[in-house]
Amino acid sequence: MYLSKLTLEQFRPYERLELSVPPQGMRITGRNASGKTSVLEALVLLSTMRSSRATSDRELVRWSSGVEYGLPPYARIEGIVQTAANERHAIGVSIEVDAGRENHSRKRYRLDQHATRAHDLIGVLKCVLFSPEDVLLVSGPPAERRRQFDILASQIDRSYLQALSRFGKVLSQRNSLLKSFARERVQPRDPRAIAELTFWDEQFVGPAAYLVAARLSSAARLSSMIAQRSATLMDGASIEFQYVPKMKTPEAREGESGADTRRRVVSALADQLQLARTDEFRRGLTLVGPHRDDFVFALDGRELALYGSRGQQRLGILAYRLSEGDLIAELTSERPILLLDDVLSELDGVHRDRILRAVLADNCQVLLTSTDASLLDNAALRHLPLMIAADGAVEAA
Numbered sequence: 236m237y238l239s240k241l242t243l244e245q246f247r248p249y250e251r252l253e254l255s256v257p258p259q260g261m262r263i264t265g266r267n268a269s270g271k272t273s274v275l276e277a278l279v280l281l282s283t284m285r286s287s288r289a290t291s292d293r294e295l296v297r298w299s300s301g302v303e304y305g306l307p308p309y310a311r312i313e314g315i316v317q318t319a320a321n322e323r324h325a326i327g328v329s330i331e332v333d334a335g336r337e338n339h340s341r342k343r344y345r346l347d348q349h350a351t352r353a354h355d356l357i358g359v360l361k362c363v364l365f366s367p368e369d370v371l372l373v374s375g376p377p378a379e380r381r382r383q384f385d386i387l388a389s390q391i392d393r394s395y396l397q398a399l400s401r402f403g404k405v406l407s408q409r410n411s412l413l414k415s416f417a418r419e420r421v422q423p424r425d426p427r428a429i430a431e432l433t434f435w436d437e438q439f440v441g442p443a444a445y446l447v448a449a450r451l452s453s454a455a456r457l458s459s460m461i462a463q464r465s466a467t468l469m470d471g472a473s474i475e476f477q478y479v480p481k482m483k484t485p486e487a488r489e490g491e492s493g494a495d496t497r498r499r500v501v502s503a504l505a506d507q508l509q510l511a512r513t514d515e516f517r518r519g520l521t522l523v524g525p526h527r528d529d530f531v532f533a534l535d536g537r538e539l540a541l542y543g544s545r546g547q548q549r550l551g552i553l554a555y556r557l558s559e560g561d562l563i564a565e566l567t568s569e570r571p572i573l574l575l576d577d578v579l580s581e582l583d584g585v586h587r588d589r590i591l592r593a594v595l596a597d598n599c600q601v602l603l604t605s606t607d608a609s610l611l612d613n614a615a616l617r618h619l620p621l622m623i624a625a626d627g628a629v630e631a632a
């Protein structure tokens with residue numbers, strides 16, 4: 236899959252940008268703050284309907300948007316996508332800031348000129364981003380790893396996305412019920428409280444088990460891909476990636492269907508909720524479930540967050556990102572676009588060459604950025620057009 240055209244209007248520093256992108260991709264260089272990351276961010280937005288870095292959509296709308304004509308600020312992002320099956324799709328996202336309420340905005344979505352929901356648009360464009368902030372994936376809190384894994388799984392499986400959204404709603408209802416029990420010191424044997432909680436337990440276990448079962452199977456596959464990727468990138472060292480569910484999961488059974496695994500996870504989860512009930516009443520929150528899962532990275536048996544050098548952490552994360560691409564390609568028959576934001580700095584020449592070789596071997600569209608044009612001037616990359624970002628434009632060097 237590749238993006239053939241990107242149009243930005245009032246997005247970040249761009250008043251208007253129309254960028255044609257060749258199937259093989261491009262190199263983008265430019266000084267700090269010239270708008271390189273903003274281009275990649277726009278692609279991530281078109282893929283996941285969320286920014287890779289902003290906490291609020293307002294940040295994405297150009298500061299001076301709307302000022303000139305006295306209109307409410309807005310931003311528009313549109314991409315033309317060509318799929319492996321030779322289909323062409325136009326994906327559009329617009330952000331409209333409420334008149335008079337600066338911090339309120341709404342997003343609208345379009346697929347092939349028709350209004351649609353975010354849910355139906357997520358994953359139409361598939362991409363994998365590697366950025367320097369990704370160190371958080373190794374050294375940050377578990378929530379960050381869950382978020383990243385959820386983004387990956389949602390690009391592969393729409394039912395995962397549905398389960399995730401349902402799970403979030405049920406979890407918050409269940410938590411507020413437990414919170415009220417804790418506040419009012421309701422006893423875990425109180426039949427009315429049990430009846431109320433049982434209702435939410437029934438709503439909870441289905442989507443929770445869907446997430447856990449999907450994480451079990453995808454993480455296992457991803458883990459073997461990461462081991463392979465890291466062996467080629469890192470002098471034979473091996474990155475181990477492991478899913479650490481909060482619940483005790485049933486033993487894997489060879490050749491079992493997804494539905495059967497889910498049934499066994501549902502029943503294990505229901506048992507564990509029973510066991511945790513007294514604690515949950517006391518503490519006022521849900522103690523078992525996928526919202527407390529984690530994933531760990533290790534390098535030859537040692538936790539990467541604690542013992543890995545900066546370069547090793549970067550390479551480990553790169554192995555993870557490339558494997559995300561492998562998993563998406565295996566399960567959807569579409570190789571995602573690879574977005575490499577400033578990956579080459581901080582790595583030595585040998586590792587840089589290995590990364591570029593690995594990236595190009597995949598034959599996917601690649602967009603790379605660097606402030607340092609000489610890092611992009613690598614023999615392996617010369618077939619990619621070199622673009623310069625400056626003054627709200629991206630133009631051929």
Ligand SMILES: Nc1ncnc2c1ncn2[C@@H]1O[C@H](COP(=O)(O)OP(=O)(O)OP(=O)(O)O)[C@@H](O)[C@H]1O
Pocket residue numbers: 246247248249265266267268269270271272273274293294295296297298299606624
């Ligand atoms: N909503 C916005 N409206 C206008 N300008 C913005 C907005 N948000 C960010 N900017 C500015 O856009 C510029 C480009 O940011 P971007 O992160 O894309 O640059 P970059 O080329 O990736 O820089 P670096 O090399 O430092 O990573 C910055 O000057 C930033 O302050």
Ligand SMILES: [Mg+2]
Pocket residue numbers: 271272273576577
């Ligand atoms: Mg940047």
